[in-house]
C-alpha cells in the first residue's frame with residue numbers, strides 16, 4: 001500500500017492537489033485541486049451522476065443552495081446535536097476533543113529532571129517521575145477548562161448590516177436541501193414511490209481535528225442520494241425500506257469496483273446499535289483500506305421518516321405522499337447513500353498507484369479506470385523539428401479534444417514523455433512519426449497511421465489517423481485492448 005507522503009508529494013509535483021493559500025503559509029486542512037486534480041474530480045462526479053441519476057428511471061437531480069433558512073438546522077437537529085465535547089487550555093488557548101485527549105501525546109516538564117521538557121507518547125506516564133497528564137498536552141503548562149459542547153456548523157451572517165443580519169449556517173450536509181424540496185420535486189415531476197433525488201455539492205464542518213490530507217477537511221463535497229420508499233409496501237416479502245437499503249449497498253459497492261477499486265480494499269461495516277445516529281434504523285459504511293488504515297469511504301443509512309416528519313413539524317407543511325392503492329397519506333422512509341468526492345478521489349488515487357520495474361528501471365503508474373483518468377489521451381510528436389509531424393499532432397489533438405481531455409507534449413524524448421503520462425495515469429498515448437507523414441527526401445510515402453500505446457501493457461498498435469477518434473472512443477467505453485489490437489492487425 002502506497003504511503004500518504006508519497007501520494008501528497010505526487011499530487012503536488014504533478015498538479016493534482018496543492019495546499020490552499022500556500023504562499024501565505026497555507027491554511028489548516030484546506031486544499032486546492034490543480035489542473036489534473038480538477039479533471040479527476042470532475043470525472044468522478046460526472047460518472048457518478050451518469051450512473052446514479054441520468055441512467056436510472058427512478059432518479060432525479062437537484063442543486064440546492066448552500067445557505068438555507070436557519071430553521072432547517074433546528075428541524076434537522078444540527079443546532080442542538082451536531083456537537084463535540086471540547087476543552088480549552090487556559091494558557092495557550094488550544095482546543096481539544098475530550099474523547100481524543102487520551103490518544104494525544106503530551107508535553108511534560110519533569111520535576112524529577114530539573115524541569116526538562118519531554119514529549120510522552122499517548123496514554124503513557126512519565127518514566128522519570130511517574131506522573132500522568134493533567135495539563136494541556138500541547139504546552140504542558142495550562143490547566144484545561146471543564147468540557148463544553150462545541151457546534152461543528154460554520155456560523156455566518158446574512159444581510160448587509162451586521163447588527164440586524166440573521167445568523168445562518170453553511171450547510172453541514174447536502175441532504176437537508178433534498179428533504180425541504182421533497183414536495184416541490186414530487187409535485188413538479190409527478191413521481192410514484194420509490195424514487196430518489198441525487199445531489200452533488202459542497203458542505204462545511206468546523207472539524208476540531210481535520211487531517212490526513214484530503215481525507216477529512218472542513219470544506220468538502222458530497223455526492224448524496226435520498227431514496228424515498230413507501231414503508232407500507234413489501235418487496236420480495238420484506239419491508240420496502242429494508243429491501244432497498246440492501247439494493248443500495250450492493251449498487252454502491254459495485255460502483256467502486258467497476259471504476260477500479262480492488263475488492264480486497266473494500267469492506268462493509270455495519271453500525272452497532274450504540275453507534276447508530278438517533279434517526280437511523282440501520283447504517284452500513286463502505287470502508288476502504290486507505291494509507292491511514294481502514295476508514296469510511298461512504299455511508300448508506302436508513303433515515304426512516306425522521307427528516308420529513310421534522311420538517312413537516314417545523315414548517316407546518318405536509319410532507320407526505322398519497323398512496324393511490326391504499327388510499328392513504330404516508331410519510332416515506334428514506335435510504336441515504338452518501339459519498340464524499342474528496343474521499344472517493346483519495347481512494348481512486350491510492351488504489352491506482354503502482355510502482356513497477358520495467359527493463360531495470362522503476363516505473364510509477366496510476367492505473368486509473370480510463371473514464372476517470374484526468375487526461376484521456378496524450379498526443380506526442382516523435383520529432384518536434386519536423387513541421388509536418390508537429391502540425392499533424394496538433395490537428396489530432398484539436399479533433400480529439402472536442403470530446404476528450406487531451407494534452408500535447410513535445411518537451412522531452414519519447415521515453416520520458418511516456419513515463420510522465422504513466423505517472424498521471426493517462427491510459428493512451430498517440431504518437432505521430434515520420435511514417436505517418438512520409439519523407440519526401442527519401443521518397444517514402446505517408447502511411448497516414450499513428451501509434452497508440454496502452455498504459456498498462458505498454459503495447460503499441462498502429463491505426464489509421466482517420467479511424468483514431470473511433471478507436472479511442474471504443475477503448476474508453478470499455479472495449480478490451482486485445483480486441484482493438486487484433487482489429488488493428490487486420491486493417
Ligand SMILES: [Zn+2]
Nearest residue numbers: 089092136139
Ligand atoms: Zn496549552
Ligand SMILES: [Zn+2]
Nearest residue numbers: 110126128129
Ligand atoms: Zn516526569
